[in-house]
Amino acid sequence: MISLQHEALHRVFRDNPELYTSVFKVLDIPFPSPTEVAVVDTDLTEIKPIERRADTIMMFTSLEGRHVVISESQSKPDERKTAAWAHYISHVHVKFNCPVTLLVICQDEATATWAAAPKTIGLPDWPTLSVRAVVVGPHNIPVIDDLAEAVNDVVLTMFSALTHARSGEVTAILEVLADALDTTDTTSAGHIAEQTEVGLGNTDARRIWRDLMATKTYRYQSEYAQMLRAEGEAVGEARGRAFGEASALLLLLDHRGVVVPDGVRERITSCTDTTLIETWFGRAVHATSLSDIFGVDDERQEKG
Template sequence: MLDIPFPSPTEVAVVDTDLTEIKPIERRADTIMMFTSLEGQHAVITESQSKPDDRKTAAWAHYISHVHVKFGCPVTLLVICQDEATATWAALPKTIGLPDRPTLSVHAVVVGPHNIPVIDDLAEAVNDVVLTMFSALTHARSKEVAAILEVLADALDTTDTTSAGHIAEQTEIGLGNTDARRIWRDLMATKTYRYQSEYAQMLRAEGEAKGEAKVLLMILDGRGVVIPDEVRRRITTCADTTVLETWCKRAIHATSLTDIFGTDDEQPEQG
């Protein structure tokens, strides 16, 4: 009657109308930010996408509808891509419904190396730290990314600490599983910036603990102390630098593990 093409059904069944999720499916966006202006609130969902994935249609539709219902405000989906092919895919409308008559369409705002410039000049980075962050995220797989991250880290030190801390963490999240993420983590762990968040301080402490553990193992190996795998694992996973420093001091004159760890309570578990 409506002249809408529809596949001829081989079976028709009525399903439960209760859409409450009894068994929740984990849905987690990369970042959701709420912007408030004189016109009201506007939510921006940020997603980092490393390759085309048509399964994202359902996930993104869920994110958008959930945020819209929860906060009752307009929602924008921002997709960050690290290559032009993925950016081209992400920019296409994602539809749910009949091919010629979609019920729902998702239109993302897409940024990638094709429309975000490389910013590796400190003065330019200081002038626009947010654009510099997007430059780092979109060029994460390029050879210029190390220089971008260096100027971003320094530029963030010129803005207010709260905003800089948020941008620093957003950068780490947006870089995904790339070598650039390790470069950024090293910057946050080895350098001191006034904006460094608890996350960055944790990374620095984590790096110090790993360094202490490495020194301890070198001392033990040098003194010919046999280190069972279980003990080696306990040492390398210890995050308390004070404990590791104590063990290092004892290891200088140790001839056995007992000389280092003392009582059974102090000694790393073996098994």
């Protein structure tokens, strides 16, 4: 099942295209200045399908031409990815007839080291195909704990927090991120605050972020943060986590253009079963209507 954290780590690029430029600049890899950016359909299934879905695919148009970046969130080494990534790259290259870059996002150095090694298909001494990804993670994304630097690029600061989520330095990053967001417009800041919550996953860093949102007052604080502060400890850790995941689900539905009536919104936000919310989230990734998400549950209730 696709997790909320997995989804957040690549959607942060889709929702904030400027992050591509910032990350490639940090890695000292030339990246053309885009004049146009578009989200590309991630469904790479063919007529006789083995279903293949990349995480995020973005089309960049610059003076040099078009360029596609495939972003993949990777939580652990997985040798099956060699064939999957080769398929994504070749399919997109043929479909759009332009250069393709594979970007892999990791939150630990072991996975990043594995992902950075060339993946080959063919004879050991004469590979027919080699896949080489641009890998980002705690090994090459800087720790941003200076407020001036954070204010200059709040999205990169958020990504610094996500990639260093399991590092002892994450507290300092989150503190400057919280303060830096207070210098930007409240809508964008609230959105980034929610992305941070989801992207940190089930880590101590997430609890640190939740404490910052619940105990301090910022202009941008989003609904989930205000609720946590208002209800305090009475909410309980499990309830607060469920509300955070419900907020992420509503955010995903909004990005997918799925209209959520008040009754359904109440159903989502009042749910305290995090496993059920994650099930809904997994369905919502490719859903085009609410029935794609809740239809199975409703049918089971009717039969029961």
